Amino acid sequence: MALKLYVDRMSQPSRAILTFCKVNGIDFEEVKIQLAKGQNFSPEYAEVNPMKQVPALVHGDFKLFESHAILIYLASAFSGVADHWYPADLQKRAKIHSVLDWHHSNLRRGSATYIFNSLIALAFGLPLNLEKAAEGEKILIASLAKIESFWLQDDGPFLLGNSQPSIADLSLVCEVMQLEVVETKDRDRILGPHKRILKWVEDTKNAAAPHFEEIHSIMSPAKDALLNLKSMAAKKEAESPGKLA
Amino acid sequence: MALKLYVDRMSQPSRAILTFCKVNGIDFEEVKIQLAKGQNFSPEYAEVNPMKQVPALVHGDFKLFESHAILIYLASAFSGVADHWYPADLQKRAKIHSVLDWHHSNLRRGSATYIFNSLIALAFGLPLNLEKAAEGEKILIASLAKIESFWLQDDGPFLLGNSQPSIADLSLVCEVMQLEVVETKDRDRILGPHKRILKWVEDTKNAAAPHFEEIHSIMSPAKDALLNLKSMAAKKEAESPGKLA
The missing domain is CATH 1.20.1050.10 (Glutathione S-transferase Yfyf (Class Pi); Chain A, domain 2)
Incomplete structure (x- = not known):
């Protein structure tokens, strides 16, 4: 199932989830949403995250926002993430x-x-x-x-x-x-x-x-x-x- | 293992965890910490929750604060809590x-x-x-x-x-x-x-x-x-x- 992460590297929770995936060898596509350009306010992005913030995750049909919820989901849904x-x-x-x-x-x-x-x-x-x-x-x-x-x-x-x-x-x-x-x-x-x-x-x-x-x-x-x-x-x-x- | 909940019913997260326990038949002792009387600032309570807020939980030797963390713990640690x-x-x-x-x-x-x-x-x-x-x-x-x-x-x-x-x-x-x-x-x-x-x-x-x-x-x-x-x-x-x- 394809994993997409909608992020702006200027956003601290975006960096946390990107780092988590890279460290744990989780494959993903990074979709850049530039906050300073207002790209989070586009109608297309509202379909991903109606709260119009980053980060957000799309995993197959499943959509999720709030970075802590995303970190917990990634740690739970992907095998090979060390228990710590x-x-x-x-x-x-x-x-x-x-x-x-x-x-x-x-x-x-x-x-x-x-x-x-x-x-x-x-x-x-x-x-x-x-x-x-x-x-x-x-x-x-x-x-x-x-x-x-x-x-x-x-x-x-x-x-x-x-x-x-x-x-x-x-x-x-x-x-x-x-x-x-x-x-x-x-x-x-x-x-x-x-x-x-x-x-x-x-x-x-x-x-x-x-x-x-x-x-x-x-x-x-x-x-x-x-x-x-x-x-x-x-x-x-x-x-x-x-x-x- | 004895379960103690340190709460003030004037605090909305305190009411949430009390309600959760009652609805799910989880036995507990309610320890009242009156915020308006500053009881959360006592040295005894700092041993329970160093952040000096309510609610807090003590379950045997285990101490926990932050109401969402408490709700998740209660739902996970006690058998008989319905999946929903x-x-x-x-x-x-x-x-x-x-x-x-x-x-x-x-x-x-x-x-x-x-x-x-x-x-x-x-x-x-x-x-x-x-x-x-x-x-x-x-x-x-x-x-x-x-x-x-x-x-x-x-x-x-x-x-x-x-x-x-x-x-x-x-x-x-x-x-x-x-x-x-x-x-x-x-x-x-x-x-x-x-x-x-x-x-x-x-x-x-x-x-x-x-x-x-x-x-x-x-x-x-x-x-x-x-x-x-x-x-x-x-x-x-x-x-x-x-x-x-």
Whole structure:
């Protein structure tokens, strides 16, 4: 049965599912849906995902969206995926659901709100909103502290003290990687104090090598393009104050 | 193995897991953690759930939080739970994960933000924040529209067109029931246009009778108490403007 993944590599959950498939040798067709070009709003894409977001999956006749649901489906429906990604043991599996659920209202919400309102909005022709960015940063920083103090435990390098990564590590690390597009001083201010998180990101990269790096190779040119937009916006703002916020 | 559920019946996910256990004949001890009294911040409770939220589960030595993870665990770990609550079929299960994941950033976020900032904050001694309440209401209304136009389908009365309820119906309907505490005119303004949602709430109540009603019997006295707090706050505001927002 043909597997199609509808993704934008600028989207952190898209990168998580692409990395998962590559690491686990799952064959798929990558269908690029460029959010900044509004391709997610086409009538054709509404047939794939009526919520008009990426990522989405089509597997034969079966359609699915929401990245955590997709990761769980991929880990369950394809043979050959090692157990550590999504353990069969009920209690181990439950803990992974717990991390993934927590992610939605904490790390994801904080990170996406901060980065969108402080930078990525410009790629959508929208003004920055520094008040909302600050709200997002507060949630992001509290979430990183919880990852460092609670979700990363002493027993092993991955979430929940695991010795090998799960789908939760992929999902959350791809979220942290989104900070690669913001100014280096901002990234360092936010991530710098969290040595353990930085090590966890490296460990996850290594466990998913070389695919993780290949899929994230978009981050560096994206950062250049976004910071260029930001400096143009700042120039316009200086010429005609009040138009951007 | 003893099962303890740490809950506050004023919390919608707490009500979902209580209802699920009662309907499925799962024995448990209900440990009441009153959020408005700050009981979730005690050092004892931090041992149960370091995130200091309800609900949480302790089953023998196993601890778990996040209500969706708890519902999935309960449906999987206890024999005798009918398949429709959390189907074994991978694709049916994946669709339920998709609803639950969507819920976090849509219905839950909108509803909780709206109700907390327009009313429940007062129970925590906090001021109302009408700007945030309006932001929440916008997300809530968009979410209700998506439930009505997409998640409820023609084939059956429950989410995804199912003929019997799943854990997703319980979780989302308990969220909608949170609107029972707001002023009737506000509830009717928000829910009134959604006849299909109102029918779905009734169908879920009936499928989970009589436990659903019993567990939600807290809503009516809670509404009286909250609206009383609101009218006292309005009186204070009239006497000394600007202190409350």
